[in-house]
Amino acid sequence: MLGTIFAPESPWWLVRKGRLEEAKASLLRLTSPGRVEFDVDQAITLMVVTTENEREAGTGTSYLDCFRGVDLRRTSIACCCWGIQILSGTGLRIYSTYFYQQAGLPTEQAFNMTIAQYALGIVGVFLAWTTLPRFGRRTLYLWGLGILATILLVIGSLGVAKAKHPADMSNKLSWVVGSMLLVYTFFFDVTVGPVCYSLVAEIPSVRLRSKSIALARMTYNILNIVSNIITPYMLNPSAWNWGAKAGYFYGGTCALSFMYTYFCIPEPSGRTYAELGILFQKKTPARHFARTPVDLPDVRGVEIPATKEA
Template sequence: MDKPEQEAINTEKPAGSRVLQQELLSDAEDATNREHELTFVQAIKLYPKAVGWSILMSTALVMDGYDTKLISSLFAQGAFSKAYGKSLGKGKYQISAPWQSGLTNGSNVGQIIGLSFSGYLSERFGFRKTMIGALLLVPGFIFIQFFAPSLGVLEAGQILLGIPLGIFQSMTCVYAVEVMPTRLRGYLTSYVNICWVLGQLIASGVLRGVLNMEAPWAYRVPFAVQWFWPIPLIIGVFLAPESPWWLVRKNRLEDAKASLRRLTSPQNVAFDLDKTLALMALTTEHEREVNTGTHFLACFRGTDLRRTIIVIGSYCMQVFSGSTFRAYVTYFFEQAGLPTTQAFNMSIVAYALGLIGTVLSWILMTHVGRRALFIYGLIAVGSIFLIIGGLGVRLASAPSSGLSWAIGGLLLASVFIADSAVLPVSYALVSEVPSSLLRSKSVVIARASYAVINIAANALIPYQMNPTAWGWSARTGFFWAGSCFLGLIFSYFVVPEPKDRTIAELDLLFEKKVSARNFAKAQVHLSEVAADHGRV
């Protein structure tokens, strides 16, 4: 072949590549415009099956909320304390403080272990297989809890059960983002908070129902209730479609198209599977070019470092906004003179308010946005904690049932506000901010960071509240008000507004280093994905 012919061929191939790239970009832009044009009702009609599958997957987190509430509440149960605690004389038994701390944090330790595996497993085997594998572990670990003859064995059961619970934490949020259109992302990612609160509410109801049971069933029945969840979830997850984004990342485009078909309604003629797939493929290809890899270290390099900091901070904001302090609402109602049973009922009221608050957050996120709602929520919760701290100063000098009622009522108000603004928004931010290539690993890092911070908070709060330790009681509100203030500073300067942005648009905003305060009004165009790399 002579030189002119070779040059002609070399010229034609890039031209052909540019034409194909232009066609791909055109399809992706059409899909992006369609995403922005979708109303809430249209999105529901187009993705009803995706909504159902996402809800099913997220329901696994009911077990996490249940387990969190269960073990801490059993410390106050007479039958449990008698079976596992030490005698204090006069027929009273108590679980020692070190064992209480160990059992409370056992699940967090297990979750860190589970999280360390879930990022790799989900990207290697997919969401369905990873979820099914984790669910298969649950019944055996509950068996350890149910028949535990000692606190040591129960601790082992707590840690082991935490491993699949940690896997669920990273799987559910990411799956919700990857099967949902932009318009529905906030609803389905924040639904995770409903599952968590629902688990606590169920645990409270079960524990209330076994108060008058005799040992060992008084504490074994609550453990046994956990056996209900895995089997129906395994069946549901087995039938669920795989994430189309994961399939695109694996270059299984036909399988991704089939998955999209299963997630959408066939009656919607305005939806184009091929164009939506083109948007996914273009976004994934772009991220592969700008990212330095897909391993955990890649989360701390380049533009992904900023995204990782945001998701870590957003997840840890659940603790910084005083979640451990709010758990003491029952304690203050007991101080106000309520019988233990009635004070326990107030915790059920708190979780019911949490459910209502999360539903309200769906409306607020749509009209206010993630960033603003996060900031306003921290301001409101921090202000309530300041008031509680002030009342605590008065309560310390002049104990009063009226003040205890006021403090308990304010804590209930903080539960409602936190579940209306801070907690559900944190799940949405953690799921939306990372790049698609590193989303699973970013969520793992964020959740593990949360677990570490939560372990520290769980160890700290008993000293703050216990009269035999620091004895701050309601004055603890000052500490958590300061914590909210720190969270407010972080949120104002670091947390952006991802509302109504496609994944490709978020990639461009981070690459352009747009400040958090300007995210909502910054303009980006999908053509920049190709133009930035000289491919068009």
Template sequence: MENVAGTEKTPVKNELSEPQPAIHVEWLADAQDANSDEHKLGFWTALRVYRKSVLWSVAVSTAIFMDGYDTMMMGNLYGQPAFRERYGFLVKKDNYQIPAPWQIGLNNGSSCGQLIGLLLSGYACDRFGFRKTMALGLSGSIPLIFILFFAPNLPVLEVGQILFGIPLGLFQTLPVVYAAEIAPGSLKPYLTTYVNSCWAIGHLIGAGIFRGCLPMTSQWAYRIPFAIQWIWPTILLPVLWFAPESPWWLVRRGRLEDAKVVLRGLTAKGEVALDVDKSVALMAVTVDYERTVNSQTSYSACFKGVDLRRTVVVITIYCIQTLSGNPLRSSSTYFMEQAGFPSTQAANLTVINYALALIGGFAAWVLLPLFGRRPIYVWSLGAMFILLVLIGGLGIPQAHSTNTSYSWAIGALLIISSFLYNATMGPLTNTLCAEIPSALLRSKSVVLARWVYTVTSIIAGVFSPYQLNPSAWNWGAKTGFFWAGACLMSFIFAFFCVPETKDRSSAEMDILFDRKLSARHFHKTTIDLTEAVIEKTDGEK
């Protein structure tokens, strides 16, 4: 693929401010071959050839342990008697509670900081790449953990939560995009869904630590969970030093030779299943095609032309995580306590809940080759709606009865809901959101989606404590009805708007969206890459 690597015909520009909007037709033959080869590349062959890509993606995704741990930490600290006694107020004899307004502030503190970090992440990632942006976020988190660890009161704890959220926002979306860009199509869904498993692993680690600290009555019952957060950046920062940059990012920067060097380093030596020159040609043609549609790379570009539809779909898919009942699942310990369980038993069920959630993540790998992304996603939302209705229905008699069987049934349904979420729509959120945006705007689209999702989480975090807190609205398990309604709206949107992305390259997704096809027709539309690109080139002329 001489034309891609050379600089005689096409001078390579290294700045994003100087895009190359023209499609280089002479690259099309190589790009078409690479596109065909990617479709033919089976899972086991891809795993053998790209095993280094898999290892690096898994290593970078480990950073999400930290985000998953932080997501569940504060909600479950409310179920920690020592924490409530230290920071809460006496409600009745031997019963301390964190007031609902402070629960709202603490729940949303980290999310508010993440809003800042996410916007910075989109700019930093496009300018400096994945490795440097990840390292910046992890480095910034280390000193801020001291504020949480030594917080003497609720106001300081709130400040610590806000500041700590900024570095979390810097790196929390990058592993998904990195996984999508460092591996071929046959491995992409497994690596992107694994990112969701990392959240589940972070949840499980946190649940185990909270369960172990539950009998403790000293300050270490809540200080140890804060201190655990120092582990992740200490491990990951040295690893990131050796991690390869995304070849797609290098192509977007015009560094085609560097992209080829990275691809050669990521593939097993002696393998002939990959033609590096043709792979870079496909990336270059894809990026150039996208620049003919929309040459801008700013956040505002995500809302222009055909990219508007892609951005809206990605944002809504991310927000559906909240609308499908995540606020119940993220506060499972506190929720189960309000459903009638003692603190110890609630913590035990929470550990089981997160363990099954992790197993659900691996179950998603079994479903991926059997079904498309769209049917798994859409029909799991329907099943989630039914489970939430059942949880809310059981909350009615449970509120007026001392029979513990209602509490057990509610806890079981909550665990089943968590397993279903992590086996289907949860991990597929990452896969769909990595595959639907254009390669040129992928990082910023995912950042925007996560940003709006964080806003919805903040909004949910405002009224969720009131829903569950016995000193406020005291809905208990009847909260399930509220989220069932939101889940139903999500199901309707997914049915009409979420496209099938299975077995589609980035170039093919560009063409399908450019043709303004219905989401329900993506899976049965045949694409000829060369014909489509030439048609676009002629149209531009």
């Protein structure tokens, strides 16, 4: 709460309200001195132009507008980006200690593996700080989902092999299953985990961003409820008793997420919000976003009009 009190207001929100001087001050507060050089007046002008273009294109400001015209595509992509976090198999991470136990590890070792899992997750996020500026969001999502789907299918196959081998070999396979989940956690926290937040924030239109993010988070929560209900049934010996074979289920949903990402999620990296708006208005295929040229008006010397939110 204290951090929020001292945080600067969103420059985009201030621009939409016509409070341009406050928007400049906020933008300067959000910029690292000496690391990023830019013309703040030109940046604010581009924000105004982007907002006006979206208004002229018919983008409204209500939740209903999220499902109209071009914004329907943008909203659905944002919702799916956050839903993919669940569909990529994160349910097994949430119940990791129980998963390790059902995979055959002793209780103490299952707890130790969980601690190692969270430590790897932290390392993965630190690594994501360096990969995000260097690789595209779409690229990281695709590679991440491809790797995660492969790991989950391997976990499922190990679960099948474990059921067919004697106890001594079964114990060894239990450790392999646990190790694979550690590898899964690392790659999840390098790719799909943190990249999702960039995509969800960058894909929606400027005027509907807050509402689109709210809808996307609602999608995540609904899928998370479903995952939290069915995953214990998958792992519980007195219920479905899938054990490590649950990797097949989430491997399948992860593979479907990979296909959706390939065909539907565009590459926003390196694009301004104005460029993204034009690409969506032109109905550019997701696979062509990165290399499609966009002509933007030269905003240098353009007089900034006073704007008000409709």
